[in-house]
Amino acid sequence: MPRTASVDVLVVKALEVDEPEWCVGHGEDGAQYKADILHQGPDVTLTYDGHEVSVASLVQAPFSESSSTEPGVSLSLLGQTLDPAGLHAFADVLTEHAQQLRDLADELAALLARGGQ
Template sequence: MSAELRTAIINLLVTKALEIDEPDWCAGHRTNAAQFKPDITHYGPEHIVEINGFPVLQAMLAQSPYAERAPRDLTLYVEQGDFTGSYSPAEVEQLADALVQAGQQLRLLGRDLAHLLAGGAL
């Protein structure tokens, strides 16, 4: 009786440098160690909206040109700061002011995004 050879398929994560085009507005990448090409995202300068040193929003241009499950288009990526908590009446007013300021800054960033999408430069 002869022994039959068995085979197995093993997935390997092979790493190598990949040279990619980078848009003029890109300020860098959060990491230079993307595991897969779809993980690559270009980020613009980060804009932080604060009130009394307390971050309310962070916003930046972002584009994932090789994404498989997310938009590939240039977008404005917005993160919400951690402003959960209990507030006094004066603090509620401060928070409301911060949200108004955040809205104003988001509108400006949205206009910058529209300008870029129309073929302009920053």
């Protein structure tokens, strides 16, 4: 009687997945496994004085095995994906940082008004 063995093989074929209407497509996203599939919305580029500060977009990894499968917002400034509560919390922190920057601007203005001393 012939012996048999189980051998793991990688089969490459196209997989059709439901796509949310906000997804801008997948193109050459390089997903090798179902868990690698990432839906991404259009980028929202945050700039200041012609310089890119961060990019944000809706994202969803519907088959992820290591993170949430719910939609979130990817923020390049953090390198993280946030849920609504996390995004609001981050926006609150940015508001606090904005006040710190305003305070520094006032301190700098006063310093310059005294001749830099």
